[in-house]
Amino acid sequence: MSKTWSAALVGAVLVAATLTGCGGGDGAGGTDDGKITMGFSQVGAESGWRTANTTSVRTAAQEAGIELKFSDAQQKQENQIKAIRTFVQQKVDVIAFSPVVESGWDTVLKEAKNAKIPVILTDRAIDSPDTSLYQTFLGSDFVLEGKKAGEWLVKEYEGKSDPVNIVELQGTTGSAPANDRRDGFAEVIKADPKFKVVASQTGEFTRAKGKEVMEAFLKAHADIDVLYAHNDDMGLGAIEAIEAAGKKPGVDIKIITVDAVRDGMQALADGKINFIVECSPLLGPQLMDLAKKVVAGESVPKRVLTEETVFTSEQAKAALPERKY
Ligand code: AHR
Numbered sequence: 001m002s003k004t005w006s007a008a009l010v011g012a013v014l015v016a017a018t019l020t021g022c023g024g025g026d027g028a029g030g031t032d033d034g035k036i037t038m039g040f041s042q043v044g045a046e047s048g049w050r051t052a053n054t055t056s057v058r059t060a061a062q063e064a065g066i067e068l069k070f071s072d073a074q075q076k077q078e079n080q081i082k083a084i085r086t087f088v089q090q091k092v093d094v095i096a097f098s099p100v101v102e103s104g105w106d107t108v109l110k111e112a113k114n115a116k117i118p119v120i121l122t123d124r125a126i127d128s129p130d131t132s133l134y135q136t137f138l139g140s141d142f143v144l145e146g147k148k149a150g151e152w153l154v155k156e157y158e159g160k161s162d163p164v165n166i167v168e169l170q171g172t173t174g175s176a177p178a179n180d181r182r183d184g185f186a187e188v189i190k191a192d193p194k195f196k197v198v199a200s201q202t203g204e205f206t207r208a209k210g211k212e213v214m215e216a217f218l219k220a221h222a223d224i225d226v227l228y229a230h231n232d233d234m235g236l237g238a239i240e241a242i243e244a245a246g247k248k249p250g251v252d253i254k255i256i257t258v259d260a261v262r263d264g265m266q267a268l269a270d271g272k273i274n275f276i277v278e279c280s281p282l283l284g285p286q287l288m289d290l291a292k293k294v295v296a297g298e299s300v301p302k303r304v305l306t307e308e309t310v311f312t313s314e315q316a317k318a319a320l321p322e323r324k325y
């Protein structure tokens with residue numbers, strides 16, 4: 001082999017190694033130990049849904065042989081930004097995160113992009129128009145979830161003309177599920193003027209805050225017909241407030257929630273919640289599959305939707321024995 005050819009061959013091998021370097025994606029992140037390292041920034045531990053999601057991600061990483069660097073942001077964007085910067089410094093192979101709010105990610109995601117570390121959005125989206133900042137977004141259609149909640153309500157009050165006073169417990173202010181579940185619900189009920197949202201406030205997706213805000217709603221409004229809570233936990237907190245006020249949840253005040261975690265499903269089976277729109281937290285296995293593909297340089301769809309259903313009380317009773325979370 002001539003000197004020129006052997007130099008070219010060495011060069012080609014080096015380029016190939018740089019492009020495919022296992023565990024190193026495009027060669028920027030990770031070590032060359034053949035193992036994928038994922039930096040994962042979780043929102044926090046605010047709800048039963050979140051706990052189930054964390055378990056799903058941790059278990060799936062272990063099963064997929066992916067080393068997980070897990071960071072809990074305690075519902076604070078600045079903590080997530082710090083975690084992402086640390087993952088970039090650590091040269092992980094892939095970063096996945098569930099953004100606590102929709103806005104304000106461009107700067108840190110550009111840093112990851114410049115370091116050639118691919119990013120996967122999981123569970124929640126960001127509102128940046130620059131979609132090159134992430135490879136894919138895996139999660140639910142939150143607008144659709146809000147619409148499903150509204151559609152149940154419209155059916156429930158079909159043929160009735162009296163005003164229906166609704167109070168709404170919103171999720172974390174500025175988060176994708178809070179924005180989208182509010183908008184989807186509003187879009188469906190606006191067709192009929194008898195539906196009035198008389199109060200709407202954040203309960204931060206937690207049981208404690210849901211209870212606190214519901215107490216205030218009950219003091220301010222004597223005639224609440226319906227509670228729409230953006231997750232089960234806030235609905236469960238509100239149930240405590242409703243019972244403490246001497247009213248029957250599910251009867252005096254109809255309740256719609258989102259998630260379908262075990263405690264929510266139990267309350268639905270007991271008749272304290274009337275309808276639940278499912279939001280699946282079991283994203284771990286799909287996330288790991290996507291991570292492997294992204295690190296290997298394979299193309300992945302820009303949007304991967306989660307499959308979900310809805311539950312009535314009877315359906316909750318049937319599903320509960322098999323419910324994993
Ligand atoms: O982003 C998903 C939402 O976040 C869940 O519906 C809620 O329970 C969680 O805290």
